[in-house]
Each structure stands twice: as C-alpha cells, then as structure tokens.
Amino acid sequence: AQEGWRRAAIAALADMPEVTVLPRTTVFGFYDHGILGAIERVADHLPEPAPHQPRQRFWTIRAAEVVLATGAHERLIAFPGNDRPGVMLAGSAAAYARRWAVRAGETAALFTTNDAAYAGAYALAEAGAAVTAIIDPRADSPAMQQAREDGFTVHAGHEVCGTIGGLALLGIRHRGLGGSGQSAALPADLLMISGGWNPAVHLASQSGAPLTWDEERQAFLPGAPVQRERSAGACRGVFGIAAAAADGASAGTAAAEAAGFRPAPAPDLPEAFGLSHTPFPLYEVKARGKAFVDLQDDVTAADMRLAHREGFTHIEHAKRYTTHAMGTDQGKTGGIVGAAVLGEARGESIGVVGLPRFRPYTTPIAWGALAGEGVGRHFQPTRRTALHRWHDAAGAVWMDAGVWKRPAYYPRAGDADAWASVMREARTVRTKVGICDVSTLGKIDVQGPDAATFLDRIYANTFSTLPVGRARYGLMLREDGIVLDDGTTSRIGPDRYFVTTTTAQAGPVMQHLEFHLATCWPELDVSLASVTDQWATMSIAGPQARATIAAVIGGLDVSDAAFPFMAVADCTAAGVPARLFRLSFSGEQAYEIATPAGYAEHVWRAVLAAGAARQT
Structure with missing residues (x-):
C-alpha cells in the first residue's frame, strides 16, 4: 500500500505543468543564496544511449525556498572482522532481494540494534535463504517478539564479537552484551548488520545549519536553518513513510507560503505502518581483531584512539589524521561510529564530540559532468571583438x-x-x-609614480627614457631568460604607460606583471589594469x-x-x-x-x- 501511494504521488507530480521532476538526479552541494548543484544521470542506465545524448547533465538550481528530504543512511557497527566479504548492511541485503531478486547469501544472520532492520531477515527468508539467527543487544522489542512468533531464532542481549572465514564469510561468533558469557559460533555466509540510521544532514550542514545531537534517536539532526531551507522526513529524524510524508507535506506547505504561493489542500497521505528506527546505543564491540569504523578509508577503532593519544582530539583533526569520514562516503555509514570511539577516548558524549563540517560533494560526481561541453574549442569561452x-x-x-x-x-x-x-x-x-x-591584442594600463622603474625591471630594454607621446618596442623575458612576450609600450604621461601584448599571451603577461609587483617589488607604487575589452x-x-x-x-x-x-x-x-x-x-x-x-x-x-x- 505504501509503495502504491509513493508511485501515485510521483505520477501526480509529473502531471503538474508547473512542476519539473528530475528523476535519477542527485543534489551534491548547497551553496550561498539558495544555489544548489545537481547531477542528472541521463543515460548511464541505458544499454544504447541515443546519438549525442549526454551520459550526465549538470544542473545549477536557484531556489527561493528549499525543502531537504534527503533521507537517512544505515549505520554500521564496529566489531572484529566487520570488513570481511559477506558482511553488509541489512538494508542493502533487503534491497538486493526485493528490488533486484538477488539473494546475497544462502545462510544468513542479522545483527541489529533496531526494529526496522528486521525487514532484512524477512526479505532473505522470502528469497529462500536460511536465516540462522538474529543477534540483538536489546532485552526485548515488538519486532523481536514478532520474529520469534514467525519462527526466527533471536538471541536477545547479545552482540557479534567476530567473524569466521578468509576471503569469504563462513560463520560468526556472538556473546552476551559487553562480553558476558562464552562466545558461540553460528554458520553464515551473509551477516546483515544495522547499527541504526544516520540522517543525511550533509546538505543542511553545507547550507550553514548547525547540527544538534538527539539522544533518543542517537543521531545528529539539522539545527536552526541559516538559509531559506527546511528539512523534512528521515533527514531530520522522522522515520517511516507515513510520518515522513506528513512531515514533508507540512514543510512543503510552509516553503510554498514563504515563496509567495497560496496554500493548497493537503495531499492524501499513506497509512501509518512500520517498525521503529530508534536504535540501541551500540557503536563498537570490543574484542580481539580489527574493527573498522570507516570501510572505505580503512580506518579502525584503534586508529581513532591513536589519533586521540597523538593529540588529534578534535573531530576535525582526527578526520585529517586518520582520513575518517573522507572520500566519497563522507562519513555516511560510519561517521558517528568513529565519533563515538573518539568520544569514549575523550571521556565525552558523541554530542560534545560532534561531526566534521560537511562540504561538497555529498556524492561522487564525474568531472565530465562538470565540464559538460567544455571540451575542444569549447574548453574556454570564445571571445569576440566589438566589430x-x-x-x-x-x-x-x-x-x-x-x-x-x-x-x-x-x-x-x-x-x-x-x-x-x-x-x-x-x-x-x-x-x-x-x-x-x-x-584582440592585449592592453594593460600601467600607472603610478614608479611605473617607469617597474617597466624597466619587467622588460629587457629601458622605458624610463621614453619621452611622453612616444612608443617603443619591448621584449619581455621570463626569469629563466626565455622570451615571454613582445609588443609596443607607449608613454601616455609622466606616470602612465599603455602596454600592448600578443593576443595569446595577454592573460599570462598580466599575471606576470601582477606577480612581480606583489612579490618581488611590493614597495613600488604602481597600479595595473587590463583594458583589452575597453x-x-x-x-x-x-x-x-x-x-x-x-x-x-x-x-x-x-x-x-x-x-x-x-x-x-x-x-x-x-x-x-x-x-x-x-x-x-x-x-x-x-x-x-x-x-x-x-x-x-x-x-x-x-x-x-x-x-x-x-x-x-
């Protein structure tokens, strides 16, 4: 029912002439004054793109009001062997099974701190996999009770403390929460994990909004907006399609009114249904072996503690020391996990430690999309004379x-x-x-009491002896004695010269003059102005x-x-x-x-x- 509502809502939007719907499009940056950058994947998914059809298209969006509904990313859990092939996020395993009919494993286990991830166990069971166990550090929950009634084996109050295997997962080890009791082994070639959900606050952070820690949700949420934007749905901690849709409708109405539009009737919303996304605060399982907090950059929990010992105690410093939350992932799956480990080393809460300030790009983009048609003769703007x-x-x-x-x-x-x-x-x-x-010849106006001295130093020949009202051919050399440019320079007044350059070297010559004036002879009183277009x-x-x-x-x-x-x-x-x-x-x-x-x-x-x- 909820999927049907989603499809109907998208179709309704597509039918509105005043609405532009950009599917397969990702906003990668939120800049000043309501400017957003986006990449539309036009033909990446097509086996045979149409002739001259671009693979991707770059969009610059200028908005009076912005609603961010960027969702949330599932969070990993740091435990020894969590990088072994066969360990994946529960949401990913469920998506493989339900969207693409791909069964990620034959014998699966689930390690979760929240009810919502139980959907992964059901998805794998429906796909024909044997779900050997569900490992949950909580004592009880509605999802846990339902799973037992449906025949799943649930180990409440337990944690995964290691994996078994080499290049592929063969099994897991679990024990009582906090290391209590003896560990036990279970066969599994797929371990689904879910440590909760990280609201996708990257764009809100780029817009200048501060991030605030929510203890109940165990997540950072967007604070008071700095620009004309508002967040809605999972990206501000409102989970479940029904609650998120209602929150989005409220935010959209407020944004439309702020932009000067009349409020429209509230849209039909889906029925409330879904499991709780509120997680148990478990970020790391301490046991023998490497526990990764950032799988992309190979950063372990031990690396974060080493950063603290080396004096890189601020989250921004620890990021640069370890590369945690760098790269294309930008801390989406493990950013809070690393902050939790650093917070424990500092003896402070995650809310005090915080997250690094997010910067573009929120997702990887191709340089070709930014360059667009800027190749060959279009690499630089074409300049035309006034004639x-x-x-x-x-x-x-x-x-x-x-x-x-x-x-x-x-x-x-x-x-x-x-x-x-x-x-x-x-x-x-x-x-x-x-x-x-x-x-097209370059033209530079050089003025000031020291203009003659400056040009004497710039050119191989002398210009201080040039009478007012006369021009002289000049040869300009680089610092290694190689010719940089030539042209005529005219003396317009006692302290004013008119320098001409070749067409191709107009820009480099201006840079050459500005560089030497600023770094070699800053004591000279000279002003430079490019007047080629004038x-x-x-x-x-x-x-x-x-x-x-x-x-x-x-x-x-x-x-x-x-x-x-x-x-x-x-x-x-x-x-x-x-x-x-x-x-x-x-x-x-x-x-x-x-x-x-x-x-x-x-x-x-x-x-x-x-x-x-x-x-x-």
Missing part, C-alpha cells in the same frame, strides 16, 4: 587567435581560392591602403594610410614632421574620443586607431569610407 558582427556580415572567414575569433580574409566573387583572396588583400595594402581589426583597435596600413586617417582624425596634425614614426597622441576619430599610434608591423606606412569599444563600428565605417575614396 565581430560587422566582420560576419562582410563574409569573413574566421580564424582562432588564442581564445579570440579574428577574420582571416574576406573572399569575393572571382577569387579562385583562399590564397587568391589573401593575395588580393595583400596587394591592396602594398599599393593603396587596407584596414585590420587588431582589438579599447577597440584598428590598423590602417599602405601608401594611402596617412591620407585615409587624415580624413577622420581631428585635433591632431598627422604630418611626418608633427607625428613621426612611433608617435602616440590622444585625438578624436569621426568625432569621438580616440588615441592614434604611428606603428607599423607590415613594413608599409601604418597607423593604429584605438577608440572606446562602444564607438568601434562608428569609427570603423568612417575609416572604410575614407579608404574607399583612395582605392580608385
């Missing part, structure tokens, strides 16, 4: 320049091939005038270059006498602010116009119009 749309409309053939897109050439009707287009453009520059978008730059070259720019440049005499090679000056271009450089990388007479990126197309079209008049 990209113009180039595209003009039919440019694109080339990659670092992370930037730059036009390689503009084919025209009549061009036999790409080489013909390139040669046509080159001849035009050699004989008349051409224009090129060079905005300036659109265009190069005009060819015998008609001066005549072309003279038609658009204002407030500046561009004659050879007034504006010689390597000169720099502020001006206007087509009536908007600009900076003119007398630079040439083609061997022809050439200039570069830099203008704020917002004016790029306006200035570009003006230069094109002026240049077109020179093509006849």
